[in-house]
Amino acid sequence: MTSGTLRGALCAAAAVAALGAGPAFAQDVSACLITKTDTNPFFVKMKEGAQAKSDELGITLKAYAGRIDGDNESQVAAIESCIADGAKGILLVPSDTKAIVESVRKARDAGILVIALDTPLEPIDEADATFATDNFKAGELIGAWARATLGDAAADARIGYMNLNPSQPTVDVLRNQGFMTGFGIDTVDVNIIGDETDPRNVCHDVTNGNEQGGRAAMENCLQKDPTINVVYTINEPAAAGAYAALKSVGREGDVTIVSVDGGCPGVKDVAAGIIGATSQQYPLLMASMGIEAIKKFVDTGEKPARTEGLDFFDTGAVLVTDKPVEGVESIDTKAGLEKCWG
């Protein structure tokens, strides 16, 4: 029995290894996609986009992912595999934006084009290019929308912030401070969450970007100040959790919730009036543009350009809402659902 189990385990291990290795020698040009995890629908969509474009352009794509968000070791191992494999380009969504830099340098020294997707490296110019959502702008859009929606009441709004996690990663800071900027709140230091003095900011809490965290954070904030009437959320699962908490105290009707992401469940929540507005981002576009850039690099040696005024290429963020306001461009949920992911 024991030896049978052992044999079974070895077979399984061999199968896993074979899957990981993938079809190796099919074509000349190969590229790697390394995401934070392969469970988040955002990255699933990204992989779809990369795969479709690779098939179209005749590139062999190999996808790698960390086990959980923050898993740097798996990503380092993935980059090493790509170098050994002779890949021409790497599309990387870094989990640890600083720690991965050393491995990225090795890849670039080996002549590989490295493009950071979604999350910039620190410093940003360690990658040949960065294709990402302008998260600050995404925050600004929902901030401006919330301010216009509240009208005169914006002057004495009570705002609760459902942020990502205690270490304040860049995406967390950018969206949060972008929201404040859009809403017209002085951010003091734009690199730090929580140093503001505006009395309209009544609460900051962290959600880990999921429903469970969103619910607990909203409960905590309501304890701090039960009069909260505007809720900023880092993403839509956190918004759904916050909504559940508001509903449990009967406040779901008189609170404006805004969010960022544009996942399909999130856009449906906008359509249902649970979330007032969300900034939609486009993972599929990031990935397909990344593959195109690799193809172009292989053919011509040319590296991708940046969006003017930014140090990365902005793949765009669009406000999705069924209650458009003047001065803030937006699309409705029907259009949003066509472009959503997850």
Place this chain on the structure above:
Amino acid sequence: MAEAKAQPSQEFEKVLTGSATEVASFEHDKTFIERLQHMLHSNPALVPLIVLVLSILAFSAILGAKFLNTFTLTLILQQVAITGIVGAAQTLVILTAGIDLSVGAIMVLSSVVMGQFTFRYGLPAPVAVLCGFACGAVCGYINGWLVARMKLPPFIVTLGTWQVFLATNFLYSANETIRSQDIEQQAPILQFFGASIRVGGAVLTYGVIAMILLVLALWYILNHTAWGRHVYAIGDDPDAAELSGVQVNRMLLQVYVISGLICALAGWVLIGRLGSVSPTSGQFANIESITAVVIGGISLFGGRGSILGMIFGALIVGVFSLGLRLIGTDPQWTYLLIGVLIIAAVAIDQWIRKVAG
């Protein structure tokens, strides 16, 4: 007896009148500290209860009415309901000197089964709920079989099945969240435990009530039934238990299956709390439940501790989390303090143990 002693009928019984009559007992004249040590030894849930009361008092002193009101206190109950239920499953396993790292994964997988069976296959929601429980039981059975029959260490077994169940969860669900509104319209029974009873400011969700009833029931079973005493006996010394006629393997299997069923219940309660079915939730449920168990004074070496202590442990964590957030500290301080509490709890456990030696 007293009469018999007064007039012994047989010659050789006469000596009885001169003998000691008190019941045999250990001697505890000793110092205050030693008496305290003994008291804590006989009431393992006392330490966490004292810490809980002290922490509530401390936060009440700092925050005043903002903290010390029925709404806030019942909110803490709501926030620890999931940990409390999963902790009950964890308690059973740890009492047998095992450990279950897969509890959170079983919980999430069961909740996903309840949701997906309803929405993907169109089963009636109550049937899907039963399927979720079956899923929990099967997961528990796998753990139990590997531990009891294959004689593999529980830590390793559940380290493995944790990954297996979690990966199954992500593969099966494709990480798709089932939205709260869809559940509300089509299968409201999935959200059953989210409903609540309001008494004044107090809000008791059915999930909280389920946790309390579950823990009380398990407390009774563990302390007042043969089955429960066998659980302790196995954790204390499996060989002695075996020799006393306890069917250790069968008991272990039962403990893991029941633990799986309780995790499935936690999965159902989780849907009630979130409104939605989210495959990414509960990622830290195993660590949180072990934390509650340890702070609750239950020995990781098995055979000692009270399930009531686990609930106090979970509540202590809840009180600290909410209290520190209301004060407005960096969330990292919560983790730091909980870490200190864990070490303190184990240190106290070791100290109390010495009374037996």
